[in-house]
Amino acid sequence: MVDLPRRSLLAGIAALGASACSRINDHETTRSLFKAAEDAHRAVHRALAGKQGLAREYARDARSPTFRGNGSVTIPDPYYQQQLASGFPDWRLAVTGLVEQPLALSLADIRALPQRTQITRHDCVEGWSAIGEWQGPQLARLLDAAKVRPEANFIVFRCADTLFGREYYESIDMVDAYHPQTIIAHALNGEPLPEKNGAPLRMRIERQLGYKHAKYVKAIEAVASFEDIGQGQGGFWEDVAGYQWYAGI
């Protein structure tokens, strides 16, 4: 009884603190400061590494014994499950948007392209890392084959998985799109991509954190701006949780 006023006072102070904090966090100046810091990190990374600078590639014996799956690790959709069980015979990867020559590639088409194999480290935004061997064609080859128009500024990856009822998607700029290690992987450690790691196709964006590496990719779309896609922040986690669009840090 006696405790009640004190408790409500404490709650009041806590609420005051919390609202002051959320005001700071939501303030336009704070937001633009965060954006400036993120842009500065990207500019410095690009200046130091060069646009084509490679992420570390490892020897085979440096691979982790398994490769953790995170985020979506399964797609409960019956069509997907039927395709997964039969090796994705009808899966098509669309290359669309600002291109002269839209493409629709089967897994056999993708395997027939010149391949790049790379053993790289995957760094999750949460802090953990895993190392695996990825194989697939460079994204640059597909973009060249589709003849991306000069007004395209970003490449958007459309995914078959949904989280919290929304379709997963991601986007990168043309520097990362044409980076030699940016590949569309169909194999992990010499085996077809497991379901938890994004079967049948996932992106590798080696100089950024894991959430940029879209899994279960069904379409690659060249766009001038991603403002009209989703909530306009350039990716699923960017929209849902406010993650940084540039995930190089």
Place this chain on the structure above:
Amino acid sequence: MARHALSTRLWHWINAAAVIVLFMTGLNISNAHRHLYWGSWGFDPKDAWLHVPRFPGWATIPQHYNLALARDWHITAAWPFGLGVLFIWVAMLANGHFRRDLATSAKDWTPGAVLSSVKARPGAAAGAQGHGYNPVQRILYGMVLGVLLPLMLFTGLAISPGFAGAAPWLVDVFGGRQSARSLHFIAAWAIFGFAGLHLVMALADWRLIAAMVTGGTRADDTAPEPAAAQAEVPANG
């Protein structure tokens, strides 16, 4: 002459603010994956060398778990912190602060020197010998400025996949990304420990804190005439 140069005072408070933000957002980020590993990879708690407790809301920025916002603050505060460490080293080397007040000689590391430093009253310790710090202060400040703050900065850079693309050797120096992450965590708590001790010592005499704001005066300046004269008349040459 002021006890603390303007460059030292500016850096001290900017760095203090940046470190507080970095530490408290760091605890929030730690809550995202509360396991530390050695080597390049690590994702399974069974391979961890340390399971970190979940840090409560009152210890973190923001006061609830929010990885995106904690990272926003963290990578923003990293700029004044990192550039500040570079700035203070340039300033300390240029204005003689390092050579005069922080550099140690072999005799500073002897048990006797350490013992007499520890026995001295905290208030008396700072500036008691005319100017400068006692051996323990020199060693501690030197370790923080020369080892812990740079370690924090470089392990932070090594964790960033974008920076690692520019300097893969930096990740190797620390023995892999997960080792760099572990060292980042250890260095953070070492800095926390130093800051706690530093605060207790400073609170023993409020004038020490005031001097870090106003600049204060050096103990040898309080001797009235000769010191003032010395300051005005340049030495020969």
